[in-house]
Amino acid sequence: MAVQSLRAIRRKIRAVRNLQKIMTAMKMVAAARLRRVQDRVTAGKPYTEKMRWLVETLAPHLPAIEHPLLQVRPVQRRGLVVVTGDKGLCGAYNNNIIRTAQVFMSQDGAAPFVLYCIGRKGCDFFARRGYQVARYRPQLPVTAPFAQFKAVAEDIVQWFVSGEVDEVHIAYGEFVNALVQRPKIVPLLPIKTDGAGDTGQGTREAREYIFEPPAPELLALLLPRYVEHQVYHILLESLASENAARMNAMSQAADNAEELIKQLTLQANKVRQWNITKELLEITTAVEAMRRARD
Structure with a gap:
């Protein structure tokens, strides 16, 4: 579920970047x-x-x-x-x-x-x-x-x-x-x-x-x-x-797009860090279970 959310966020970032290019061109x-x-x-x-x-x-x-x-x-x-x-x-x-x-x-x-x-x-x-x-x-x-x-x-x-x-x-x-x-x-x-x-x-x-x-x-x-x-x-x-x-409206829109990209990037990094933490927890749990099984 988290991986899907990360993919969705990255799709949003790509979409916003494309819009930002259009806004800059219009400006x-x-x-x-x-x-x-x-x-x-x-x-x-x-x-x-x-x-x-x-x-x-x-x-x-x-x-x-x-x-x-x-x-x-x-x-x-x-x-x-x-x-x-x-x-x-x-x-x-x-x-x-x-x-x-x-x-x-x-x-x-x-x-x-x-x-x-x-x-x-x-x-x-x-x-x-x-x-x-x-x-x-x-x-x-x-x-x-x-x-x-x-x-x-x-x-x-x-x-x-x-x-x-x-x-x-x-x-x-x-x-x-x-x-x-x-x-x-x-x-x-x-x-x-x-x-x-x-x-x-x-x-x-x-x-x-x-x-x-x-x-x-x-x-x-x-x-x-x-x-x-x-x-x-x-x-x-x-x-x-x-x-x-x-020109002013497109400049402001491009600036807003840049701010949105920063927010989405931060959100994507948080999701990615959560995914890594979750995987580490799963690995640690599996190792602990195997150790107990050997004991």
Whole structure:
């Protein structure tokens, strides 16, 4: 019975070691993807920030013209874009975003929410619980070209411009660093320019601008591109956050596997020592019995 237990323990050790190898490999893959996404975020961040500054600085100085992306309508249906992953094994990353989205939707019941889910985890969760999921897209891969991110942004813009929703917020995982990722919800549409042009000291730039091409044409070019790069940056941050969370989760799982292997090895040694002690007792008993038989 003890021998069978020892064999069972050794089988467990082999199984845990195999799992540990898989976890370590997944950690390395996540780390490589994280580095790749971080490079893209770093490369695109100056452009995105400059685009934001340009819109916020110029918009208050534009003539009173109408543009669909600036149009503020009475809110009858609120759109929420929820960005999660397609897969798990990334700790509480997906659950934190979903929980944050639920809290956000429960805070204001004046207008119903319509969901645009990017990533299978969020879509499955909300669809099973009866939320209205109007649109769904799978998560974009780390190597996706800008054109695919642009297509997502154009779809969100069309969702708003068509009147299906009157405002759009987006819930995603903000990437702080490799160890910290925070769920965050930010407004996306309509584009708000209140308080724009702030220089950081509470004053606005007292400048007059001459627009060439004319302001309507400038807005038609600038605002869609602004939304595209906002969505691009958010989706890249989400990918970085997910891969950082997966890297940390797999690292912790590999460490736990190592600790479990140590415990199982100690248990196996105890069983082996018990087997040796038992065999010695049996031999000693047999020798004593033979000695008595001779006497």
